[in-house]
């Protein structure tokens with residue numbers, strides 16, 4: 358279950374970062390004030406930087422976004438259909454000046470627990486529009502750049 362505590366600082370994320378096959382060992386992860394405490398049974402507990410987990414969170418979504426196909430809507434240039442050919446799933450992403458909105462569970466969880474979100478579908482649209490990060494999109498939106506026109 359996704360909670361505020363394990364959305365970013367999860368045992369599975371720790372396993373991926375450390376290169377450990379998750380499921381083979383019960384990794385215990387605790388978010389502390391400034392760091393993350395990680396214990397892999399059989400090893401000494403260690404502290405890991407929150408920044409490492411945050412970067413992993415973003416990079417994982419950016420990597421997954423590369424496999425998605427983005428189609429901009431003709432009648433509404435702020436709307437995009439993002440399709441995962443492998444899974445056969447489709448999500449609609451809406452661009453607004455304050456960011457990108459998606460219907461998926463990951464996006465909803467991020468908004469609920471972090472107050473804002475950027476899922477792999479959003480990153481796929483950002484790529485499609487020529488942005489390599491959410492902040493570069495937000496800066497362009499703040500400067501009044503017509504976002505939909507960038508894709509053309």
Ligand SMILES: [Zn+2]
Nearest residue numbers: 459461476478
């Ligand atoms: Zn999404």
